[in-house]
Amino acid sequence: MPELVDDVYQCDVLVVGGGGAGARAAIEARRHGADVLVVVKGLFGRSGCTVMAEGGYNAAFSFVDPSDSREHHFEDTIIGGRWLNNQKLVEILVEHAPERLIELERFGAVFDRVEPEKYDQRYFGGQRFRRTVHRGDRTGHEMMSALKEEVYRLGIDVLEEVAITRLLLADGAVAGATGLDLIHGRFLLFRAKAVVLATGGAGRVYAITTNPFQKTGDGYALAYNAGAELIDMEMVQFHPTGMVYPPSASGLLVTEAVRGEGGKLYNALGERFMLRYDQERAELSTRDVVTKAIYREIAEGRGTEHGGVYLDVTHVPDEVIEQKLGTMLSQYLDVGVDIRREPMQVSPSAHHFMGGVRIDPECRSSVPNLFACGECAGGVHGANRLGGNSLAETQVFGAIAGRSAALTASKRSHARIDTAALEEEHRRIYRFESGKGELPYTLRAELQRVMWEKVGIIRSRQSLEEALRKISELRQRVEQVGVESGLRYNLQLLTAVELENMLLVAEMIARSALLRTESRGAHYRSDYPEEDPRWVKNIVVSRADGGMLLRTADPVITKMPP
Amino acid sequence: MRLTIFRYNPQVDEKPRYESYEVEHHPHMKIIDALQQINERYGANIAYRSSCRAGQCGSCAVLANRKPVLACRTDVEDGMLLEPLRNLPVIKDLAVALQSARPRIASLRPYLHRGGSTPGGVERIELSRLRALEKPKACIECWCCMSSCPAHTHTKEFAGPALFRLLSRFVHDPRDVLDRLGIAVSEGLYLCTTCGTCRAVCPQQIDVTEEIRQLRHRVYRRELMP
Numbered sequence: 007m008p009e010l011v012d013d014v015y016q017c018d019v020l021v022v023g024g025g026g027a028g029a030r031a032a033i034e035a036r037r038h039g040a041d042v043l044v045v046v047k048g049l050f051g052r053s054g055c056t057v058m059a060e061g062g063y064n065a066a067f068s069f070v071d072p073s074d075s076r077e078h079h080f081e082d083t084i085i086g087g088r089w090l091n092n093q094k095l096v097e098i099l100v101e102h103a104p105e106r107l108i109e110l111e112r113f114g115a116v117f118d119r120v121e122p123e124k125y126d127q128r129y130f131g132g133q134r135f136r137r138t139v140h141r142g143d144r145t146g147h148e149m150m151s152a153l154k155e156e157v158y159r160l161g162i163d164v165l166e167e168v169a170i171t172r173l174l175l176a177d178g179a180v181a182g183a184t185g186l187d188l189i190h191g192r193f194l195l196f197r198a199k200a201v202v203l204a205t206g207g208a209g210r211v212y213a214i215t216t217n218p219f220q221k222t223g224d225g226y227a228l229a230y231n232a233g234a235e236l237i238d239m240e241m242v243q244f245h246p247t248g249m250v251y252p253p254s255a256s257g258l259l260v261t262e263a264v265r266g267e268g269g270k271l272y273n274a275l276g277e278r279f280m281l282r283y284d285q286e287r288a289e290l291s292t293r294d295v296v297t298k299a300i301y302r303e304i305a306e307g308r309g310t311e312h313g314g315v316y317l318d319v320t321h322v323p324d325e326v327i328e329q330k331l332g333t334m335l336s337q338y339l340d341v342g343v344d345i346r347r348e349p350m351q352v353s354p355s356a357h358h359f360m361g362g363v364r365i366d367p368e369c370r371s372s373v374p375n376l377f378a379c380g381e382c383a384g385g386v387h388g389a390n391r392l393g394g395n396s397l398a399e400t401q402v403f404g405a406i407a408g409r410s411a412a413l414t415a416s417k418r419s420h421a422r423i424d425t426a427a428l429e430e431e432h433r434r435i436y437r438f439e440s441g442k443g444e445l446p447y448t449l450r451a452e453l454q455r456v457m458w459e460k461v462g463i464i465r466s467r468q469s470l471e472e473a474l475r476k477i478s479e480l481r482q483r484v485e486q487v488g489v490e491s492g493l494r495y496n497l498q499l500l501t502a503v504e505l506e507n508m509l510l511v512a513e514m515i516a517r518s519a520l521l522r523t524e525s526r527g528a529h530y531r532s533d534y535p536e537e538d539p540r541w542v543k544n545i546v547v548s549r550a551d552g553g554m555l556l557r558t559a560d561p562v563i564t565k566m567p568p
Numbered sequence: 569m570r571l572t573i574f575r576y577n578p579q580v581d582e583k584p585r586y587e588s589y590e591v592e593h594h595p596h597m598k599i600i601d602a603l604q605q606i607n608e609r610y611g612a613n614i615a616y617r618s619s620c621r622a623g624q625c626g627s628c629a630v631l632a633n634r635k636p637v638l639a640c641r642t643d644v645e646d647g648m649l650l651e652p653l654r655n656l657p658v659i660k661d662l663a664v665a666l667q668s669a670r671p672r673i674a675s676l677r678p679y680l681h682r683g684g685s686t687p688g689g690v691e692r693i694e695l696s697r698l699r700a701l702e703k704p705k706a707c708i709e710c711w712c713c714m715s716s717c718p719a720h721t722h723t724k725e726f727a728g729p730a731l732f733r734l735l736s737r738f739v740h741d742p743r744d745v746l747d748r749l750g751i752a753v754s755e756g757l758y759l760c761t762t763c764g765t766c767r768a769v770c771p772q773q774i775d776v777t778e779e780i781r782q783l784r785h786r787v788y789r790r791e792l793m794p
Contacts, residue, residue, distance in 0.1 A: 058624040
């Protein structure tokens, strides 16, 4: 190996990401006999979104509402996704979700019950039945603890605080990856027969987000740079209810479970405005509808003094709030608001990427030996995700990706690593150490601001073109970014590396949003405010000589035509 | 407002030093916001961990005025002193080697050991058992208790509150059949002074002292005392 590599790791299956999907993929790959290594940019099970997921996991058990069924779950998901979903993937989701949830209890989780052998299920937006299984409002934490226990049981190796920076190819197939070890600043080489991307989304490209700091879209960038196709990147879900005040809490998630447990939305005039936007479902409409409604109330001057709307649970009994919404209670007590006595103030916050790496039912990407699952993959949720469907997605598709990767790995041997690519990547990362230019934080903040303002909840041709100009300007300025040269736990260096990924993802979102000349689901164009039946199409992004290539494709429709 | 921060890079520094930074304050500003502001404004490149900002991931614990707290949930105060957690090696500045605790956690066999076969469908769990599991399973592994426990600071023969919390999680679980009490005794169950510091610093309000008392009670009933 070339001298510039500080350490080499070799495994059958490399799982990038240690949240719900990554952990589940690792478990399944190990069960299929693969030698697995999980590499996480932050701490295992703590730097992804799963651990902070609050509301729940959709699985049509029909314990609370006997008329629910997998068919209904399928239909709700397609209607919620405005017909852009890959229906084959949705069939798999609704079919496997119950079994994967039971399996989490085998690993060690417990979920709330109405009877010793029946789970409690709550209402969530866009669903006609109570379907969402939960553990209070810390469902994801319960899942992640169980997954960690299973990873311990199976003795799976986990490498923390290492950012995977590039996928390495041999004859057009993935053969490994390079990594930056945050703790020691070392440059690492990973040789793998198959790679699973489970890096989650990219909420951090927006100024206001519910996402943890690590969600910078690394997996999207890795896949794109390796030549893989991505799909639906314009479909970014803005969660209707993020915290608005104080500034330090801005964007923090206020779980949909608050509305599921009876929370009502009011504007500053005291009107229950959701009845005007969706009389039937009101607060429990789909997220895209509630987000746009809140946005409009605020934009038209009916917002609160801090620029939000009120979300009220004061009519809900104290013990229900304490039991079912304990996390929300303490999150607001931290900023001096007792939600048992006074309403919360909320406004939308960037939350989830429906789009991602284009996968087939086996979680294969368009590049050989490369798999994706969880939020990093696209296609399950179409133009709008239903709350509770992504925790289910992590488990259903995590397991499939792990199995597929293990089977692929079992049929091949390690490929030769291209030294030139390694050298090029080493140069790319450490070039930031040479200069005394701008800090990466400045550029990051400018990107987040422009994405929020121009590529956010309301978009137009003009705003998107402005954003693309800004992205291109920032890309020029990245070359002048300079970071401190110490290698140990160098957050400046990591941020610079992340920034390049964020710029790439931002461009994918803006270009796809510009191409989609209609409004659908989470994507709203003020210059094309209506849904256009001709746009029942996915936008596919890939890398081509000379830049980003966009094309449209027909969604996979199996049994529910628009 | 001014904050004083522990700075130390063991790779190059002979010993730690303290540096003060001016911070522009806003209402309910948390420690994490101040650290981010200092890094962005002054290029201080202070090493610290954070992920969720919402008290759910347990990554960001530090000592604030010598008391372990979650940096994302604690308001900054003028003159506050920020230092890394105790009882773990410092990687750099406020980031400690949480990873170094892994082998001892693994030695506790921290996963369910079931007797016999598992049922096909949804497993029967009594609602009272569910309730009993709530607190011990709420741990976010922030290591605040491990950093402040006098017994664990004095001797590593006492595995520390977080690890007893982990054992207790299995003891409360009706599905687990492994002899966790034997493990608890050998990990220093009787070295706890029941001073209650762990309970006082736990951001999840887990009463680890009570968990340990209950473990001792079970040990007593089964006559497993050392």
